[in-house]
Amino acid sequence: MFPRLRSLWRHWRNRSESEQEMDEEMRFHLEARIEDFVRGGVSREEACRRARIEFGSTENYKVDVRHARRVTWLEDFLLDLSFGFRTMRRAPGFAGIAILTMALGIGANTAMFSIINGVLLRPLPYPDSQQLVMSFLADASGASGKSSYGVADYLTTRDNQQSFSHFAAIALGRNSFTYIGGSEPQRVRGTGVTGEFFAALGVAPLLGRTFDPSCDRPGRPREVVLSYRFWQGQFGGDRNVAGRAVLLDDERYTVVGVMPPDFHFGPNDSDEVWPVLQLAQRGARPPYWIAPIGRLKPGVKAEQATADVSRIAEMERRVFPNSSYDRAVLLPMKTFLVGDARLALLTLQVAVLLVLLIGIVNVANLQIARAASRERELAIRSALGAGRGRLIRQLLTESVLLATMGGTAGVLLAQWGVRLAVRLAPEALPRMAEIRLDTRVLWVAGAMSVLSGILFGLAPVLRELGEISGKGLGSKGAGAGQPARRHRLLGALVVAEFSLSVVLLAGAGLLVRSFGRLLAAPPGFSPQHLITMQLSLPSTRYPEEPQVVEFYRQLLERLESIPGVQSAGISMSLPPNLLAMENPFRTANEPLIPGKQSHLAEEMTISPGYFRTLGVPLVSGRFFVEADRARSDQILIINQRMAEEYFPNQDAVGQRVQTGDADARAPWETIVGVVGNVKYQGLDAKPEPTLYVPYFENGWGAWSREMFLIVRSRASEAAVMPAVREAIWSMDRQIPIASVRSMDALIEDSVGRPRFRTLLLGLFAALSLTLAAAGIYGVLSYSVLQRTSEFGIRMALGARSGDIFRMVLGRGASLALLGVAIGIPGAVGFSRLMASLLFGITPGDPLTFAGVTVLLAIVALCACYIPAKRATRVDPIEALRYE
Amino acid sequence: MAEQAQLLPGTLDLLILKAASLGPLHGYGILLRIEQITRGALLAEQGALYPALSRLEHQGLLDSEWGTSDNNRRAKFYRLTPTGRKRLREETQSWNRLANAIGAALSAKTQEG
Numbered sequence: 001m002f003p004r005l006r007s008l009w010r011h012w013r014n015r016s017e018s019e020q021e022m023d024e025e026m027r028f029h030l031e032a033r034i035e036d037f038v039r040g041g042v043s044r045e046e047a048c049r050r051a052r053i054e055f056g057s058t059e060n061y062k063v064d065v066r067h068a069r070r071v072t073w074l075e076d077f078l079l080d081l082s083f084g085f086r087t088m089r090r091a092p093g094f095a096g097i098a099i100l101t102m103a104l105g106i107g108a109n110t111a112m113f114s115i116i117n118g119v120l121l122r123p124l125p126y127p128d129s130q131q132l133v134m135s136f137l138a139d140a141s142g143a144s145g146k147s148s149y150g151v152a153d154y155l156t157t158r159d160n161q162q163s164f165s166h167f168a169a170i171a172l173g174r175n176s177f178t179y180i181g182g183s184e185p186q187r188v189r190g191t192g193v194t195g196e197f198f199a200a201l202g203v204a205p206l207l208g209r210t211f212d213p214s215c216d217r218p219g220r221p222r223e224v225v226l227s228y229r230f231w232q233g234q235f236g237g238d239r240n241v242a243g244r245a246v247l248l249d250d251e252r253y254t255v256v257g258v259m260p261p262d263f264h265f266g267p268n269d270s271d272e273v274w275p276v277l278q279l280a281q282r283g284a285r286p287p288y289w290i291a292p293i294g295r296l297k298p299g300v301k302a303e304q305a306t307a308d309v310s311r312i313a314e315m316e317r318r319v320f321p322n323s324s325y326d327r328a329v330l331l332p333m334k335t336f337l338v339g340d341a342r343l344a345l346l347t348l349q350v351a352v353l354l355v356l357l358i359g360i361v362n363v364a365n366l367q368i369a370r371a372a373s374r375e376r377e378l379a380i381r382s383a384l385g386a387g388r389g390r391l392i393r394q395l396l397t398e399s400v401l402l403a404t405m406g407g408t409a410g411v412l413l414a415q416w417g418v419r420l421a422v423r424l425a426p427e428a429l430p431r432m433a434e435i436r437l438d439t440r441v442l443w444v445a446g447a448m449s450v451l452s453g454i455l456f457g458l459a460p461v462l463r464e465l466g467e468i469s470g471k472g473l474g475s476k477g478a479g480a481g482q483p484a485r486r487h488r489l490l491g492a493l494v495v496a497e498f499s500l501s502v503v504l505l506a507g508a509g510l511l512v513r514s515f516g517r518l519l520a521a522p523p524g525f526s527p528q529h530l531i532t533m534q535l536s537l538p539s540t541r542y543p544e545e546p547q548v549v550e551f552y553r554q555l556l557e558r559l560e561s562i563p564g565v566q567s568a569g570i571s572m573s574l575p576p577n578l579l580a581m582e583n584p585f586r587t588a589n590e591p592l593i594p595g596k597q598s599h600l601a602e603e604m605t606i607s608p609g610y611f612r613t614l615g616v617p618l619v620s621g622r623f624f625v626e627a628d629r630a631r632s633d634q635i636l637i638i639n640q641r642m643a644e645e646y647f648p649n650q651d652a653v654g655q656r657v658q659t660g661d662a663d664a665r666a667p668w669e670t671i672v673g674v675v676g677n678v679k680y681q682g683l684d685a686k687p688e689p690t691l692y693v694p695y696f697e698n699g700w701g702a703w704s705r706e707m708f709l710i711v712r713s714r715a716s717e718a719a720v721m722p723a724v725r726e727a728i729w730s731m732d733r734q735i736p737i738a739s740v741r742s743m744d745a746l747i748e749d750s751v752g753r754p755r756f757r758t759l760l761l762g763l764f765a766a767l768s769l770t771l772a773a774a775g776i777y778g779v780l781s782y783s784v785l786q787r788t789s790e791f792g793i794r795m796a797l798g799a800r801s802g803d804i805f806r807m808v809l810g811r812g813a814s815l816a817l818l819g820v821a822i823g824i825p826g827a828v829g830f831s832r833l834m835a836s837l838l839f840g841i842t843p844g845d846p847l848t849f850a851g852v853t854v855l856l857a858i859v860a861l862c863a864c865y866i867p868a869k870r871a872t873r874v875d876p877i878e879a880l881r882y883e
Numbered sequence: 884m885a886e887q888a889q890l891l892p893g894t895l896d897l898l899i900l901k902a903a904s905l906g907p908l909h910g911y912g913i914l915l916r917i918e919q920i921t922r923g924a925l926l927a928e929q930g931a932l933y934p935a936l937s938r939l940e941h942q943g944l945l946d947s948e949w950g951t952s953d954n955n956r957r958a959k960f961y962r963l964t965p966t967g968r969k970r971l972r973e974e975t976q977s978w979n980r981l982a983n984a985i986g987a988a989l990s991a992k993t994q995e996g
Contacts, residue, residue: 021949021959024957024959025909025910025958025959026930026933028910028911028952028957028958028959029910029914029929029932029933032952032954033911035954054928054929055928055929056928056930056931057930058930060930061928061931061934064933064934064937065933065934065937067934068934068935068937068938068941
């Protein structure tokens, strides 16, 4: 093998040199022979003649010599490759379009696959991450779905479980802390985690250590682990940071370690700090606000572990007979983190594969049209003795070469696109930070390129085979007979393109319409001219309820006196999707059944001016008023949805409700008003029963430390905010003002994910539409060119240009419509797949399908217009002379 | 000239190796050497020598080098490589076995006849 390769290499490196040497060697032979003859007494002329006869054809032997040096297929391949490059240079337009098409198709696929790979396929970035599970409470009927854990359940499970090597928990719903360290107090993102959290994930710190497992016991010194980013930003990367104190929410934490830069956790992987979560056993099962994370012991099956945690949940249920959860379910941690992104991603991947298929069909189209001009070339090669297999290999090599060049450009495009997406929409997907073009993605991109090349190379090959053998050199290329079959094949390809486009366009159309409905869905209030922000009062400086209540009373007064501010209000939750709490309730009309989960309602504390500020309509009764502060009984305002469902055909005002776990001794709360429905769980959510409580009511002040502040103002945010800040800080310099956003921006944010997928699918659909239009245009142009003489004859025989025009247009339209008809079942299937991504629209929405059909028909007609027009301009004399 | 025998097909490679085994030669020299050692057996066309040389070189049986010929011209000289020498030995043996076998077969036929 070695000398062969060496010889091949030498041959390739010095191809012209070795040709020269071959010439020289043969010339030397001839001249030496001639001289021998001359020396023997023959005339020089006669010597030359004899020497040449004896030698034979130098050209033939040169071919043989070249052949002798060749390493068969590899060299053939290299020859085909260089031939391919030359062919490409001869037809740069074709090559350019093919490469561009493939670059777009493979680029989009590579980008999409790298997202799927990063989000769905790759294991979580923790060692043996498939062993990590999260636990949720459930009940036997399954009626109340999965619930987070309460402290009692967590502590009992931690101390009694036998299935996990580590069992930790994270606090849900509280994702930021007030950090006092810089010039002004700020909110930093973070998650409270228990002592074994880092041990469960199995990640070592970059610096220092992770938690002492017992530091989550109440009374122990509080420890905090910092993210790399926070360490760099706040401590300048100080290597002696361990042991320093950090104030979070006015609690003192000791820094024990710093995580490596590639460690991420928390919502959108954005956590900056991980303070230890100290949990104390308490006398009730709710509230449910923590999520356990367990690392399964090696060899323990998920079912065993589920039985283990369920057994403990059942134990707790017996301790707290009023509660209902009697079992637990485990979810792989990855499933929990990835959430509902899976379906959207798969839908998009299917879509983008369709785009690639359309691209392949398009290039195949071009190849076939171009094959006409290459017919003579192939015929000559065939006549010179190239076998069928050899010709196929050459054609396929050319196609794969094109596809690979396109694929390479596509990978670069994808690299750039993914980076752009991660930067522009870092929160559009979970695990977004982990998306990158790794080797697996590159392999897939490579395989996709080669496969695409083979696919679009196959069409001309199949067609060519039939023809090369029979005719060839004699044919004039633009001959009239055989194109019939070619036209059928081209027609079929156009039909395929349109049927694939229907699928994509219908999907995109549904998403666009669904997104439109989502934006048009009434949020229940008027979102314009609202500025929102988050305040939080540390329990160290506001330990008692009256202090909290008094702070807000004064603050709201000061805010409403700012010129330009129409009204201001506070609330625990904020529409459209920042719900802080749900609570069970029971109306006075229902019997009390211990242990049976009652209905859940969204519940929040608000200020009297909240509804006025948001613009929520009053349906009956009244809003809260300042005078309610003096009342000793408990009062509520409910929403219309709750009034309709639980107090049908009667006035809800004056009715009574108990909240919290079923308990006969719980106080009765009286309904004083009914307001319009406001969405707190996303614009796409159905309205849920909602309970509003005045923030100054006894027992609620402690819940109101973290509140959203809403200010309604005609003036711009920039004009009002300085005065708002001043008003807040005039009361307390150390209150951080977090997440200042307009309500419009919040609504925008809340539809970030649907917008992301609508945008992407829309982009893919537009791409497919362009490709399909280009495809039908190309095919018709080609067919008009091929049929020039036919049109000439028709016109010579009296056909009018209008007839010709209609004939060409009719062919285009019928191809397109046939494609649409074939594609519609596929589109219906595709839209079913994405049914749960749709809002306010059914998968088979007839209007969307009709619209898509009309759109495609229009595009097809537009694309056919130019070739049809060209056909009418055929000059009969010219056309017939052409023949 | 008409008396001269044509080379048996397949024997050219063997003869080239044999010719080159007697010392480095250029292509024309190999032709002359073959004519000499075969007492004038002819190639149908002399050009056929060159694909054969190329093939043998490609197989690593011959090595080539540019040098100067007797009449002071640049020429490509071929030399037998160790692999080529081994191959020549093997081919010679198998050729001899074949020749003996054929000879025996032919003479046996004569006896019977």
